[in-house]
Amino acid sequence: MTPETILADLLASGIEPSVTPDQTGIVVPAGKLSPSQRAAVLTHKPDLIAYLLESSRITVQLLEAAMRRCDQFNDSEKARQDMRKQVLETPPHLRQDLLEHFLGNQLQAPIASLKEQRENNHD
Numbered sequence: 001m002t003p004e005t006i007l008a009d010l011l012a013s014g015i016e017p018s019v020t021p022d023q024t025g026i027v028v029p030a031g032k033l034s035p036s037q038r039a040a041v042l043t044h045k046p047d048l049i050a051y052l053l054e055s056s057r058i059t060v061q062l063l064e065a066a067m068r069r070c071d072q073f074n075d076s077e078k079a080r081q082d083m084r085k086q087v088l089e090t091p092p093h094l095r096q097d098l099l100e101h102f103l104g105n106q107l108q109a110p111i112a113s114l115k116e117q118r119e120n121n122h123d
């Protein structure tokens with residue numbers, strides 16, 4: 001099993017693991033893990049901790065990028081809350097792709113703007 005599949009299984013079971021503050025353990029609700037889930041978590045603990053930490057870092061960056069996009073479109077507070085909710089509802093294994101989408105579009109926006117300026121200057 002990979003950390004991704006273990007996390008997907010835990011999330012599908014309604015279990016949202018987190019990493020302890022000292023980053024050496026994994027916190028899950030008491031009595032929620034099945035025997036096979038417990039074995040998978042213990043067997044792959046270091047890799048799962050690293051994956052959870054990376055997933056958390058990506059989520060923070062994704063939320064920041066999403067809020068910048070909301071700023072770009074002057075979105076209302078309700079729209080911003082909806083965006084936050086949608087980002088957090090995105091499965092962890094898809095968040096990196098969504099982050100790259102936001103960052104890619106942000107890089108393309110200034111290029112499109114420069115192109116429009118050049119076209120307008122020739123009129």
